[in-house]
Amino acid sequence: MSAAHEDTSLEFVASNLDILATILPERLLKPQVGIVCGSGLSTLAASFRERVEVPYSSLKGFGISTVHGHKSALAFGLVGPGDGIPVVAMLGRFHAYEGHSLSTVVYPIRVMARLGVKNVIITNAAGSLDPALPVGTSRLIVSIRDHLALPDLTGFNPLLGPAKPQYPRFLPLSAAYSHSLRRTVFFAAHELGLPPSALGEGTYAWVSGPTYESPAEGRFLRAAGASVVGMSTVPEVLAAREEGIEVCVLSLVTNFVVIPDGYRSVREEVDAELSGRPLPPVPQVEVSHEEVLAIGKEKSEVMRSLVEKMIELIGKNA
Ligand SMILES: O=P(O)(O)O[C@@H]1C[C@H](O)[C@@H](CO)O1
Numbered sequence: 001m002s003a004a005h006e007d008t009s010l011e012f013v014a015s016n017l018d019i020l021a022t023i024l025p026e027r028l029l030k031p032q033v034g035i036v037c038g039s040g041l042s043t044l045a046a047s048f049r050e051r052v053e054v055p056y057s058s059l060k061g062f063g064i065s066t067v068h069g070h071k072s073a074l075a076f077g078l079v080g081p082g083d084g085i086p087v088v089a090m091l092g093r094f095h096a097y098e099g100h101s102l103s104t105v106v107y108p109i110r111v112m113a114r115l116g117v118k119n120v121i122i123t124n125a126a127g128s129l130d131p132a133l134p135v136g137t138s139r140l141i142v143s144i145r146d147h148l149a150l151p152d153l154t155g156f157n158p159l160l161g162p163a164k165p166q167y168p169r170f171l172p173l174s175a176a177y178s179h180s181l182r183r184t185v186f187f188a189a190h191e192l193g194l195p196p197s198a199l200g201e202g203t204y205a206w207v208s209g210p211t212y213e214s215p216a217e218g219r220f221l222r223a224a225g226a227s228v229v230g231m232s233t234v235p236e237v238l239a240a241r242e243e244g245i246e247v248c249v250l251s252l253v254t255n256f257v258v259i260p261d262g263y264r265s266v267r268e269e270v271d272a273e274l275s276g277r278p279l280p281p282v283p284q285v286e287v288s289h290e291e292v293l294a295i296g297k298e299k300s301e302v303m304r305s306l307v308e309k310m311i312e313l314i315g316k317n318a
């Protein structure tokens, strides 16, 4: 896997704008809000009005998403009351673990920027590193306030490469996650009547995948301050910030990575058994992508109503 030293795809952006202009009606051509649909979350675009789907294969510079639960198309449409707000959603994203270069991973964000997107809502499915963020019960969605990206810190950063005059060379990340949009998430949840326990705040750890974390890796990320872990999102956040787009990230917590009391010495276990006082079994977790997709499907309605309400509030505040 190579980092994004050569970003040749940018030259295609202009032709994509021409292609889209021939497909889309005028009112859909200038989306204000972009959405990235995480694993199992393509239904976020299900209720767009006047929806037009454009397959990635009919555009230039796009890859094809190979992960189950990710389509490969942009969906354009209108959301919210009245005339509605024009939006665009990525139905399917690219992950570095699929073999895509990081410049391909972030390319759709760059296209969104050229279309005029000012705010992006990036969603993902993530594992919980925090026993206080229970899975499948109450606090299912985490509004991301910060990230921990070991790949970025160790030479696998999507912004590596020659300086480009249109972008800052040294992008600050101290306020990468828009304070204003983070407030909007909680106002939206309040307007929808979601219980306070349905929405948390936390730090997203980006790992390359495709393996899920070993218990020690989960504990390491937790000890380093992350609340959830996933295999996407951060490259898109960096590109969006470089493009001057305001960013909101919502993680759907689909599974546990770190389980309380998950570790026990086998020696202790055998000794207890030999002394006739066997210990109770230790709970085990083994995550699977099927489980991730199933939770995504089950909970996508909550995520969809939250995203739609946010778009409505963004429109009101514009
Ligand atoms: O695209 P996202 O980040 O939602 O997908 C997550 C991370 C992996 O791609 C996959 C693992 O189940 O789900």
Ligand SMILES: Nc1nc2[nH]cnc2c(=O)[nH]1
Pocket (backbone or CB within 6 Å): 125, 126, 127, 128, 207, 209, 211, 212, 213, 229, 230, 231, 254, 255, 256, 257, 287, 292
């Ligand atoms: N890295 C990682 N990504 C995920 N996406 C959904 N669940 C997980 C997880 O447990 N770990």
